[in-house]
Structure formats: C-alpha cells, structure tokens
Amino acid sequence: MATISGANAVFLFVAELNGYKSGPxxxxxxxxxxxxxxxxxxxxxxxxxxxxxxxxxxNIWLERLYLDLDRAFGLDNIxxxxxxxxxxxxxxxxxxxxxxxxSWTVPIELDAGASMLQVEAMLLGDLQLATATNxxxxxxxxxxxIKGLTRNQVKKACTPMLYGSSQACxxxxxxxxxxxxxxxxxxxxxxxxxxYLAVANLFKEFIINxxxxxxxxxVTIWGESFRIECNRFRNVGERTVGYDIYDSESxxxxxxxxxxxxxVPDLDQFRRYxxxxxxxxxxxxxxxxxxxxxxxxxGWVIDIHDAFIVNPEAASxxxxxxxxxxxxxxxxxxxxxxxxxxxxxxxxxxxxxxxQLQSKIVPMDSFKCxxxxxx
Amino acid sequence: MEYRDQILNGNLTLPGxxxxxxxxxxxxxxxxxxxxxxxxxxxxxxxxxxxxxYWYEQWDDPKSFNLIIMSLCKSGWLISTAIPERNWAEMxxxxxxxxxxxxxxxxxxxxxxxxxxxxxxxxTKSTKSDLVRLNGKLxxxxxxxxxxxxxxxxxxxxxxxxxxxxxxxxxxxxxxSMSKIRDIHPQMKASITDYDEISVxxxxxxxxxQPTMTRGNCVADSRGRAISSxxxxxxxxxxxxxxxxxxxxxQ
Numbered sequence: 001m002a003t004i005s006g007a008n009a010v011f012l013f014v015a016e017l018n019g020y021k022s023g024p025x026x027x028x029x030x031x032x033x034x035x036x037x038x039x040x041x042x043x044x045x046x047x048x049x050x051x052x053x054x055x056x057x058x059n060i061w062l063e064r065l066y067l068d069l070d071r072a073f074g075l076d077n078i079x080x081x082x083x084x085x086x087x088x089x090x091x092x093x094x095x096x097x098x099x100x101x102x103s104w105t106v107p108i109e110l111d112a113g114a115s116m117l118q119v120e121a122m123l124l125g126d127l128q129l130a131t132a133t134n135x136x137x138x139x140x141x142x143x144x145x146i147k148g149l150t151r152n153q154v155k156k157a158c159t160p161m162l163y164g165s166s167q168a169c170x171x172x173x174x175x176x177x178x179x180x181x182x183x184x185x186x187x188x189x190x191x192x193x194x195x196y197l198a199v200a201n202l203f204k205e206f207i208i209n210x211x212x213x214x215x216x217x218x219v220t221i222w223g224e225s226f227r228i229e230c231n232r233f234r235n236v237g238e239r240t241v242g243y244d245i246y247d248s249e250s251x252x253x254x255x256x257x258x259x260x261x262x263x264v265p266d267l268d269q270f271r272r273y274x275x276x277x278x279x280x281x282x283x284x285x286x287x288x289x290x291x292x293x294x295x296x297x298x299g300w301v302i303d304i305h306d307a308f309i310v311n312p313e314a315a316s317x318x319x320x321x322x323x324x325x326x327x328x329x330x331x332x333x334x335x336x337x338x339x340x341x342x343x344x345x346x347x348x349x350x351x352x353x354x355x356q357l358q359s360k361i362v363p364m365d366s367f368k369c370x371x372x373x374x375x
Numbered sequence: 376m377e378y379r380d381q382i383l384n385g386n387l388t389l390p391g392x393x394x395x396x397x398x399x400x401x402x403x404x405x406x407x408x409x410x411x412x413x414x415x416x417x418x419x420x421x422x423x424x425x426x427x428x429y430w431y432e433q434w435d436d437p438k439s440f441n442l443i444i445m446s447l448c449k450s451g452w453l454i455s456t457a458i459p460e461r462n463w464a465e466m467x468x469x470x471x472x473x474x475x476x477x478x479x480x481x482x483x484x485x486x487x488x489x490x491x492x493x494x495x496x497x498x499t500k501s502t503k504s505d506l507v508r509l510n511g512k513l514x515x516x517x518x519x520x521x522x523x524x525x526x527x528x529x530x531x532x533x534x535x536x537x538x539x540x541x542x543x544x545x546x547x548x549x550x551x552s553m554s555k556i557r558d559i560h561p562q563m564k565a566s567i568t569d570y571d572e573i574s575v576x577x578x579x580x581x582x583x584x585q586p587t588m589t590r591g592n593c594v595a596d597s598r599g600r601a602i603s604s605x606x607x608x609x610x611x612x613x614x615x616x617x618x619x620x621x622x623x624x625x626q
Contacts, residue, residue: 047544050551056544057616060537064620106534107622218517226517228597231510243428245464246441247457248448253441254457256464258428277598284520284599292522300624301526302590304613305600311624 001313002072002102009315011037013108014065016375017058018043021142021151026372029140036062037069038083064106072102107300107309110318110374114143115283115306116162118373120200122329123278123337127362128196135326137370143196148187153178157188162200163279164208164272202357204275209353211274212345215265219343221281222329222336230265231273237262274344282336286325293321308374316371323369330367379476385489387415390452399439406434407443414453418468419489427455427464486568491576496608499591501527506594508602513594523593523601530625531612532587538621539582545617549574549610577609587625 011033012026018036020029035041042059045052070076074097075083112118113134121129130136132143144155156176157169165172169188173180192201215230240259247254287303294301294314302309308318329336341350381387389395389404389411396404410430417423427444434440444466447453455466473482504524507516538545547554553571566572580586590613593601605611612619 047541050547053544053548056541056548057620060541060617061620064534064537105623107624109619224518224599226507226599228516229509231597241428243431243464244437244441245427245431245457246444246448246455247464248453248455254459254464256428256457256459257462258464259462280596280598280600284595284601287601288520288522288599290522291526295522295525295529299626300529302529302531302612302622303523303526303601309612309619309622 001100002098002104003100003313004098005316006104006312007069007072007098009108009110009312010065010069010104012315012375013110013312014062014069016111017062017065021140022145023140025139026137026370029372037066040066040083061106065108068104068106072099072104073097074099104312107302108312108315110308110310110315110322112283112306112322113373113375115286116159116279117143117196117200118326119279119282119329120203121196122326122367123282123333124199124203124357124361125330125333125364125367126196126199127364129199130364130367132196134372134375135367135369137368137372140372146187146191149184149191150178152176153180153184153188154191158192158197161192162197162204162275164204164275166272199357199360202360206350206353206357207274207278207344207346208271210341210346210350211271213267213270213274214345215267217344219277220339221278221343222285222332224281224285225343228273228277230267230270232266232269233263234266234269235261236264278340282329286322289325290318290321294318319371319374322374323371326369326373327367330364330369377476382473382477382485383481385419385485385492390450391446395443399442403436403439403443406439410434410443414466414468418470418473419486422467422470422486424456424465424467427457427466430466431464483567487573487576490568490570490573491580494570494573494607494609495577495580496586496588496605496611497591498530498587498589499604501525501589501592503592503594506592507597508594509597516597518595518599520593520595520599520601523595527590527593527603530587530589532585532623532625533581533610533618533621534623535582535585541617542578542582546575546578548617549578549615574609581610 008030011030013033014036015029015033018032018041020032023029023032042062043055045055045059047053047056067076117129118133118135120126121133121135127136131138132141134140142151144151144158146154153173156178157172160167160172161169170180170185191197213230217228218225219228238259239262240257243256243258244253245256283306287306287308290308291301291303294308294310294317297317298311298314300311301314310318378387389408392404392408395407413425413430417425431437431440444453444455448455451469451472453466454469457464477485501524504521505515505519507514507518509516550571553569557565591604593603596602603613606614610618612622
C-alpha cells in the first residue's frame, strides 16, 4: 500500500541521490525531490569513463525510483512536457493522484548523517554536534562542510582522525590521492580546534589518553557486557624451529628451519581502539534494534552499519525508532559513559582533562531528535 | 565412487582412507582428511600449494605426518617439496596424476564450477546471533545481535530490465580490480577460473535465472558491527553499490 508518507520518503531519497546536502528544511528537500522526479533529473555520466561509472548506482536507483513514483502516481504514460506542466500547476499536492493500492517495488536507503558525531552528540549532550548532524529540527546542514575545504577533504581526514588515527590530515589526503595546499591544512587544523569538531576531537583524546588497556578485558557499553582482546601486537624476538618433512623428489626426509616472530600485545597502540569500540558498539546496538523492529513490522530490511535499506512505507517508522534510540542514549548518557569509563580503567585522575572537554560543550537540558537525523 | 566421478563432482575424497584408519586409527584419519581437504580446496581455488610447516605444527606427530605424506606421494597423488637451502617446505596435489582420470578441459571446468558455486549469491537461512570474529577467529564474547540475524532472512532479487540495460557498465565495475591487475601485468594468462571470469558468469546467471537471495548469516566484529556472510559473494548488495541500487523487494 502506498501513502504520501512513503512517497515523501522516496522524494527525500531522490533529493539525496541528486546531491541535496543542505537547505532550509525537510519540506524543501521533499520539494526538491519532487522537482527531480518530474524533470527525471539524473547525473550526467559518461559510462565509458571509470570515474563516472563510480556513480552509476545513483542513476540506476534514480531511474528505478522515478518509474516506481510514476506508477504510484499514474504518470507512467505521461510525456515530459505534460509532466512539467503538471508540476507547474500543482507542485505540492501530490496526494490527489497517488494510488493507495500501489505497492512500492524499489527500496530506499536511510543513512545516518555522520553516525559517529551523532552518537558523540548524545553521549556528551552537545548542542553543536547535534545541530551539525541534523538531529535538531531546523535547516539541514552537511556535517562534513567546512568553508575553504572540499567535502571529500573534510570527510577523508575527519573520519579516521576522530576515530583515533595518529595520521595528520595531509598524510590522510596524500594516501587518498587528494590535492591540497598549506592553506587547506591550516583551515582544517583550525576547524578541528573550534566548534563541534573540537568537541569530538577532545573526546577522542580523552579516551585514548586515559584508558588503561589490558590484553583481555570485559567492557560494558549501554547495558551490554562483552569480552574484547587486544588486536595490536609488537614483535619481541624470533623463534627458529626445525621441521623434518618428506621430500618427494629425493624420496628422503629433509630438515627445514622455519623462523617465526614472537609477538606480544601492544597495549599502547591498542588505546586507539577504544573510541571506535564505544561508537561502533552503540551504532551497532542501534542498527540491531532497528533491524529487528523493522523486520518484525514490515518483514523487509537490509542494514549496513548505520544505514537501512527499507520499503518506503517503513521509512517514517525507521526515522522514529532511530530518534527514540538517540533520545534514550541522551537520557542515559551519564550512566553509559560512567559504565564504559570504569570498564576501560578511566578513573577520577582524568577529571582535569574531562573538565577541559566539558568547557567546549554547549549543553542541552533536554533533547528531542528530529527525523532528519537519518538523511 | 570412482576417482574420475569424484573429481568431476568436485569432491575428491582422501585416497586410502580405510587403510589409514585400519593401520593408524581414527584420530590420524581425521587429521589426514583435514589435510587432504585443504590440499583439494587449494587446488580448486588457485592450483596452489599449502605450507607444510603449518600442517606439521597442526598435526603434532611428525612420524604419522610423514608416513601419510610419503604414502600419498608414492601413490602419485601428492608432491611434497622440502628445500632446506630456502628454509621452505610445501605440498600440493599432483596435477599430472589428476589428469590421468580426467582431461585438461574437464579439470578446468571442475575448478570453474567450484569457484562459481563458492561466489554465487544465494538464499540461505540466517540463524546465528551470537558469533563474533575476534582476531581472525570465531568466538562468543557476549555480543548478541538478533536484529541482524532476522534481517539476514530478508529476501531480495535484482531488477532484471535495469540490470540488462546497464550490464556492460556494471560488468566493468565488477571486474575493475582484475582489469587493473591485467593492465599492470599484461603477461598474466587469463583462465575461466579467474575471479573476473567467474564474476561475468555470475552476472549472466543473475540475468538468466533471476534468483531470489538473502544476506544470510552475520557474525559481529569485536565491537558489535555486522559482518555479513554475503560479503564473500560476487554481486552482493552490501559491497557492490550497483547491485544495491538494483534491489527489488521480495516477500
């Protein structure tokens, strides 16, 4: 069954595929999606070129969504000129022509707008992070947008750095083949020390500097207790062993010496694991809960880390569930962080650095998560 | 079943298994079967050898280990190479011996079919919720993911019309990495068992058969995020965005 809510979810996804990253409101994004549909807007791709083929999936999805929308709204045999006229006359009230008996065939993807920053926004109760990631209702923004830098530059440096990478932005840009100059390095470093990125950066530093890893640990995150093991190792020496093995060519047993490197857990490097441990565990608990609820209710969902591929009719359910879970994290943030810090050995001796982090936070007394936390 | 039939069926069992059991016991037979399975699957995958020192360590009984190796070598099934000068030892199935039961073309077809079946996406039931991949091994650490388990049963197919419309470009995306390797190493021989050839076969299979698929079981990574078993399949919707965009909901 097709509803306007489902159609709006498709329009939002159409807008997203067509590059809508920021704008005045969710409704504006829906209207942009409608305009894209009625004008059958696609990316201009030359499929002979490898770089263009990287975006083929966007056009495939758009073409299929346009056809699904056409069928749902009875426009599948309407020519282009008439479509535009139809849109000019009545761009908003699409409900008049929607066939309620239509069943969508093409699923849509709802993707968290920077789930790492969203989870940290909730754990720290920071308004800046929540606003930058569209968790607060209002104008839509791109969390990976910094004036003077391309989106690719920001995302390719911020994601690993805020997860704990020890590499500098220019090293990450170099390894991703991204062009840059000294001004861009300066702009990036400035951004990382101000506003919402500074909060995320200090939070990362706080965890890495103050955790006390051991080779095997039991940790607790948001009510879930489980075992982890050190995944970084350093070499401490070599061990050579002789093996007597039959050789078919000579028909004799020959002795072969094989040297292996003895390894021990590298607990210093292991520190960098504890930021992703917290964020990925929480986003996986969120994804798991949503996948279960959507599967039980609608029977169809494919979760991919912090993204959900669902029937358009399930979209508002997913957005509501995601918002509910984010609010739950916000409400229980002190207990979640307290349990986690205790389980990874962060003690009161870290108070000074915690206070420094707190001074950068713009606190929220209460929080209501908006639907556009999922793009 | 005769060796020829076993090879053609892609399931060559350990030769002389009953003799090994009678003379060396069940435990040694189990180890020998495990070694044989590794030899056979490595052969089917890449015609590549296995590391003898690794298996020596696994076996933990040098005498019976060498007895089995020697016996398989002398009956022609195995080639074991030990090179003290290079500190190296490896073993692999004797290709020439296999060719005494089947033709070259048949053997190639067996390997191609094996890889096709290995990489073909399919509908499997998802029943596991507590397995965790921890430092490369499966374990239970306390993480439970029932939602991922349920979602693994979601049934989907691919939009045939659009797949056919963009088949050429999709195929280029699918075989991109192998094409790049071939550009760097033009002397590399192409074979019907290569990953890109198998990928093309699977693409044609998707067009011809229009199968219904599922993501199947997931294991969690050490933090709790899902690692889907379908990631090892060609044309899966998780790692291949073209196929994600072709998803059609099945009930």
